Amino acid sequence: MDKTLENYLKDHDIKYDLYKHPPVFTVEESSRLIKNIPGLRTKSLFLKDERGNFYLACLPAHKRLDIKSLKKKISKGKIQFASPEELKSHLNLVPGSVSLFGMIYSSSVILLIDKDVWEADYAGFHPNVNTATIVLDNKNIKKFVSTLKCKTEILNLKNE
Numbered sequence: 001m002d003k004t005l006e007n008y009l010k011d012h013d014i015k016y017d018l019y020k021h022p023p024v025f026t027v028e029e030s031s032r033l034i035k036n037i038p039g040l041r042t043k044s045l046f047l048k049d050e051r052g053n054f055y056l057a058c059l060p061a062h063k064r065l066d067i068k069s070l071k072k073k074i075s076k077g078k079i080q081f082a083s084p085e086e087l088k089s090h091l092n093l094v095p096g097s098v099s100l101f102g103m104i105y106s107s108s109v110i111l112l113i114d115k116d117v118w119e120a121d122y123a124g125f126h127p128n129v130n131t132a133t134i135v136l137d138n139k140n141i142k143k144f145v146s147t148l149k150c151k152t153e154i155l156n157l158k159n160e
Helices: 003-011 027-033 067-074 086-089 100-105 138-147
Strands: 017-020 039-050 055-058 079-081 110-114 122-125 132-138 152-155
Touching: 027 122, 039 067, 039 086, 039 100, 055 100, 067 079, 067 100, 067 110, 067 152, 079 138, 100 110, 100 138, 132 138
Parallel strands: 039 122, 055 110, 110 152
Antiparallel strands: 017 132, 039 055, 039 079, 122 132
């Protein structure tokens, strides 16, 4: 686990369960290789709009994000995936390890959380590396998000 994240969780009294596993880079690979982790599986997508705003969208792993629908919900210009360099610069992450926990490194990125993740009894996220998963219960998901210094929106990120 990312040591900065480990200290952050400890300092904010966020309770979690840690599951170590082989490196996984995609939802499909995770589903195929990792069977013993409880809770909702999630994925996080790092996006940007043409106005220079950056977003981290966190949604259930098997939900497809409709970017056109998202554009309507957040009323911004064209939305696209940000580059690996922008990901590293804004969230101190590399592709394959992107998750909600990268938000500890940014106050300028806007966090978009799907309501299914927000309401999940338990959900799993990479701890800023792709060789483990942290599972939080609902109380600790909300507690973690409340410690962040970024703008957060809870949205239904379903296809429309």
